Amino acid sequence: MNWLFKFFPHPDYAAKFSFAVVYALLASVSVRLFYGPGKIYSSGITGIAQILSTLSNRLIGFEVPVSLMLLLLNLPLFFLGWHKIGHKFTFFTGITVVLTSVFMQVIPSEVLSKDPVICAIFGGATMGAGIGYALKNGLSSGGLDFISIAVRKKTGKSIGSISIFFNFLIMIAAGILFGWQSALYSALAIFVCGKVTDAVFTKQKKMQVTIITRFPDEVVHTIQDHIRRGITIIHEAEGAYRHDKQTVLITVVTRYELPLLRQAMRESDPKAFVSIADNVQILGRFYEEQL
Template structure:
């Protein structure tokens, strides 16, 4: 990587992180905190402590995240830990000094949805910038190496405990609305990180694979990978099989319908199945890899 590219990437990361910090501060100060709402993860723990003990949320967020930042230095790298610490301090400074509107609405449904949207946008942008505004995934990564649960299952379990405590301390209705906030935030994070160009892996098995390969490369301008396989093995003729090229390609979800239609025009009986790809770069993909 040249010095120029490194500088451009660093500037882009910084811009993403700063915008993410501003969005998170807005979500907390204008939606969640004044309405005693919660989120998942360390942010949810911080909001719960603030609500129960009335400690300034800006200080609680920093203190609550410190153990996970230290853990991130060992689990990811020191650069990630430093950037995450600075980002969380940035959120705290926003809460202390930026004059956000104190309380935009008291409508619980609006708070749960838009608080989640702004919070998810902020966290997602920070992730694109190479840091985190919530240490819960670092904990899940650390725990997942020692027990058999997946990271998603660990995060879900921790959040269930948070919302159960919230239900006991501040009431079930607020806890239920806060679950909507968490769900909205998590979906927004996925959208911000992946965008409309979230990639999908497509596997195609067809006797007309020669025409399908030509169509994918020449008409859709997609790169393809070929696996050698066999087709047949039907119940009434189990011993009969034929060699076949299994075609694999990667498209965005916006292109998936067009690809399906094009394949079925060639072979209406073609077997197609898809799989979600969290990150894709290189080859003939035009989108720049995230860092």
């Protein structure tokens, strides 16, 4: 998509637009090829749009397209994103939502399988991959993602786990309105979607790193050249076997930053002992790039 760079004032904008296109395609494929044929309701605002679209046929005699309902439901939530998350993030999320609505209209509904289990698993995985990919690249699929990110900033909970909590209400509504079998298959799709979102959106997962080194100044300088992270230094540590003096460095990085940390250690002290604890919980300030 190099031709996109000609139409945007900054190369990063063209890249984000291409990310938005990828998400919109994945989300539309999930809804049109899996959720629709399997009578499964998606997670987030897309699921609410599906429910309202189905209800509209009962209430007013014709079905309002899911694509139009999705666009209308997202409009008030853009205000939350604009004020609580970030202007650029919200702007490109708006582009993402519009593209998704368009693709949902353009992509034909094909029946690949009517087995609700297959539709739930593959639909949820496709949707989760799209949401995780969008978030990883500084975008959002809109809707409940705005709420989930705002809650994550306050509580530290993962995006996927927060989404599963919110989407539980969608599952209950689907069960009451359209039958509990549909709700249970929708729950499977929502669960798969949440787990795939967490697997793809690795930026939010925090890891504690303990480094034992003889060259603390070089290690600290190199790490901070690669990553914007604070480092705690403990001097005069002693090895139990040789009783030699070393320095312990402690920091916290995201899983997304782990390759940069490895590169920094190779450059500064490849013989250092490095211990990494996965999925740590953080209390206090932890720098995250603005979306």
